Amino acid sequence: MTNIFELLLSTTSQGLLWSVMAIGVYLTFRILDIADMTAEGSFPLGAGIAAMCIVNKVNPVVATFAAFLGGMLAGLVTGLLNTKLKIPSLLAGIITMTGLYSVTSRVIGNAANISLLGKDTIFTEAQKWVMTRNNSVIVVGLLIALLVIGLLMLFFSTEIGLAMRATGDNPDMSAANGIKTENMKILGYMISNACIALSGALIAQNNGFADLNSGVGTIVIGLASIIIAEVLLKNQKIGLRLFTIVIGAILYRLILALVFEMNVQPSDAKLASALVLVVCLSLPNFRLHRNKKGGSDHATSLED
Amino acid sequence: MKVNKALVGLSIAGALLLSGCANKGNSGDSKVKQVGVLQVVQHPSLDKAYDGFIEGLKESGYTEGKNLKINYQNAQNSQDNLKSMSEKLVNDKSDLLLGIATPAAQSLANTTTTIPTVVTAVTDLKAAKLVKSNEKPGGNITGTTDMGPIEQQIALLLSIVPNAKTIGLMYNAGEANSKIQADQAEKLLKKAGVKVLIKTANTTNDVQQVTETLAGSTDGIYVPTDNTFASAAAIVGKVVKEKKIPLVAGALDQVKTGGLATVGIDYKALGVQTGKMAAKILDGKAKPAEMAVENPKELQLYINKDMAKALGIDPTKIKQPK
Numbered sequence: 001m002t003n004i005f006e007l008l009l010s011t012t013s014q015g016l017l018w019s020v021m022a023i024g025v026y027l028t029f030r031i032l033d034i035a036d037m038t039a040e041g042s043f044p045l046g047a048g049i050a051a052m053c054i055v056n057k058v059n060p061v062v063a064t065f066a067a068f069l070g071g072m073l074a075g076l077v078t079g080l081l082n083t084k085l086k087i088p089s090l091l092a093g094i095i096t097m098t099g100l101y102s103v104t105s106r107v108i109g110n111a112a113n114i115s116l117l118g119k120d121t122i123f124t125e126a127q128k129w130v131m132t133r134n135n136s137v138i139v140v141g142l143l144i145a146l147l148v149i150g151l152l153m154l155f156f157s158t159e160i161g162l163a164m165r166a167t168g169d170n171p172d173m174s175a176a177n178g179i180k181t182e183n184m185k186i187l188g189y190m191i192s193n194a195c196i197a198l199s200g201a202l203i204a205q206n207n208g209f210a211d212l213n214s215g216v217g218t219i220v221i222g223l224a225s226i227i228i229a230e231v232l233l234k235n236q237k238i239g240l241r242l243f244t245i246v247i248g249a250i251l252y253r254l255i256l257a258l259v260f261e262m263n264v265q266p267s268d269a270k271l272a273s274a275l276v277l278v279v280c281l282s283l284p285n286f287r288l289h290r291n292k293k294g295g296s297d298h299a300t301s302l303e304d
Numbered sequence: 305m306k307v308n309k310a311l312v313g314l315s316i317a318g319a320l321l322l323s324g325c326a327n328k329g330n331s332g333d334s335k336v337k338q339v340g341v342l343q344v345v346q347h348p349s350l351d352k353a354y355d356g357f358i359e360g361l362k363e364s365g366y367t368e369g370k371n372l373k374i375n376y377q378n379a380q381n382s383q384d385n386l387k388s389m390s391e392k393l394v395n396d397k398s399d400l401l402l403g404i405a406t407p408a409a410q411s412l413a414n415t416t417t418t419i420p421t422v423v424t425a426v427t428d429l430k431a432a433k434l435v436k437s438n439e440k441p442g443g444n445i446t447g448t449t450d451m452g453p454i455e456q457q458i459a460l461l462l463s464i465v466p467n468a469k470t471i472g473l474m475y476n477a478g479e480a481n482s483k484i485q486a487d488q489a490e491k492l493l494k495k496a497g498v499k500v501l502i503k504t505a506n507t508t509n510d511v512q513q514v515t516e517t518l519a520g521s522t523d524g525i526y527v528p529t530d531n532t533f534a535s536a537a538a539i540v541g542k543v544v545k546e547k548k549i550p551l552v553a554g555a556l557d558q559v560k561t562g563g564l565a566t567v568g569i570d571y572k573a574l575g576v577q578t579g580k581m582a583a584k585i586l587d588g589k590a591k592p593a594e595m596a597v598e599n600p601k602e603l604q605l606y607i608n609k610d611m612a613k614a615l616g617i618d619p620t621k622i623k624q625p626k
Contacts, residue, residue, distance in 0.1 A: 115433035208414025
């Protein structure tokens with residue numbers, strides 16, 4: 001049995017990195033009310049960009065930021081496909097995700113996997129100040145998560161940010177009030193995928209490699225973290241909601257780690273993960289029954 | 305703020321309960337060696353390598369349940385799990401770790417630099433940055449490669465179609481191992497003076513299309529050891545049989561269902577070889593840093609007789625070129 005303390009440290013460190021991904025998914029899934037599949041492509045893209053930069057001796061902080069910009073571009077493509085070419089959002093995301101497979105392959109030098117073992121990463125840089133490996137991941141992860149949340153909170157209190165939230169809530173009404181809803185959607189896609197690519201960059205640096213196939217299933221991780229956050233604390237203002245998503249991401253990692261601890265049959269592991277998801281996703285229903293309030297299950301309250 | 309206390313309490317209680325369950329056993333005597341295994345995905349070749357590993361350990365005196373405890377983790381192709389699983393295996397104070405396939409090996413390498421680790425089914429340990437050099441790994445990692453004898457395989461294919469003008473290469477560009485092999489095959493073919501036509505497929509859904517295109521415009525096809533094409537070997541076989549195109553593949557199993565011949569790696573034997581290396585480390589007789597990375601020792605010429613008949617080739621005429 002793994003020491004509980006070590007398990008908590010390990011899941012917290014990883015959960016923090018995944019929370020950036022979950023926040024990205026939240027922006028499209030809850031704010032814009034779109035399930036954006038681009039995530040599964042922009043995640044390995046971010047990982048690839050950061051890894052390639054680091055291998056070519058670019059400063060890891062710059063490399064991580066480059067991944068962020070790469071994700072923005074990916075989001076821009078989906079946004080344009082969705083709004084300008086009128087391709088349904090789900091399809092637009094899948095199309096970009098499919099195309100990104102080749103793009104990421106190109107980025108990492110026509111390969112499928114690029115190793116970062118022994119290279120300086122954003123975490124080894126931090127290790128010079130904060131002793132252990134796990135500590136450095138936690139400190140850097142926390143700083144980045146806080147930075148992302150802080151910037152998003154600032155953004156959502158601006159006029160554009162408010163317009164974006166209105167667009168997600170009621171596109172017709174927003175358009176009638178003079179909001180350029182298409183531009184808002186495009187911007188939402190861009191910020192969302194930038195966060196997801198950023199998360200990919202961080203996780204690749206923590207894992208020691210970027211792999212072309214690492215995007216598989218990532219959107220589920222994002223969604224699970226969001227739902228867990230919403231189960232724990234419902235109807236939160238957006239700032240607090242972003243914080244609870246971080247907790248959701250850590251809890252999801254913890255639940256998975258406990259499943260691995262139980263040494264389930266390898267062929268049953270997927271079923272175990274699926275059951276965890278079912279439990280997480282169905283909890284809100286039970287709570288609704290109890291409260292009998294019905295009403296909005298919209299998780300973010302709009303008033304500030 | 306409405307904190308759902310019952311829920312929080314419930315999940316904490318659940319977590320404690322779960323960890324309590326997992327706490328059983330494991331506190332055996334110090335003679336029992338604990339080996340942690342991390343595999344990327346369930347797959348015939350990788351599973352065989354794992355079975356072989358256990359057999360190799362047994363042959364060297366380490367039997368599961370007696371003086372060996374295996375902690376087996378399989379990421380089921382969700383790479384996000386590799387890190388959690390690696391940390392679990394390391395935190396469990398394993399005496400030795402086994403990484404099966406490249407991402408698993410890299411994940412272990414990134415998690416510990418002290419626990420001795422062997423890897424298998426990795427095509428190029430040096431390119432994956434697992435070892436400093438194949439002769440002297442230098443760190444805590446060594447193992448076996450599954451780099452097919454590509455030179456022999458290409459020579460075999462060219463000996464079957466000596467007058468070939470164009471040879472087709474097909475693989476999944478998303479698999480690091482396949483890419484390395486395909487690049488080498490392309491080089492060898494060009495050196496032999498034949499034109500090379502390359503097509504890649506990302507999923508098994510694209511395999512039939514790719515095979516048909518290549519079979520229609522080439523004199524022979526080479527497929528490296530590739531998970532996607534191995535999974536779809538049956539459809540590959542159907543197409544090349546119809547179009548009467550000889551196909552040489554990197555892995556034996558691929559040829560059994562969908563090819564003509566190969567000089568191939570036996571993954572079970574490769575696993576046994578890896579298990580024996582692991583036993584030496586567990587015995588304390590060797591250190592990974594000094595143990596050279598081993599190439600597959602057992603190669604065998606395999607001919608698919610049904611396919612040969614269908615193509616109108618006499619199987620006894622196919623010989624392994626020197």
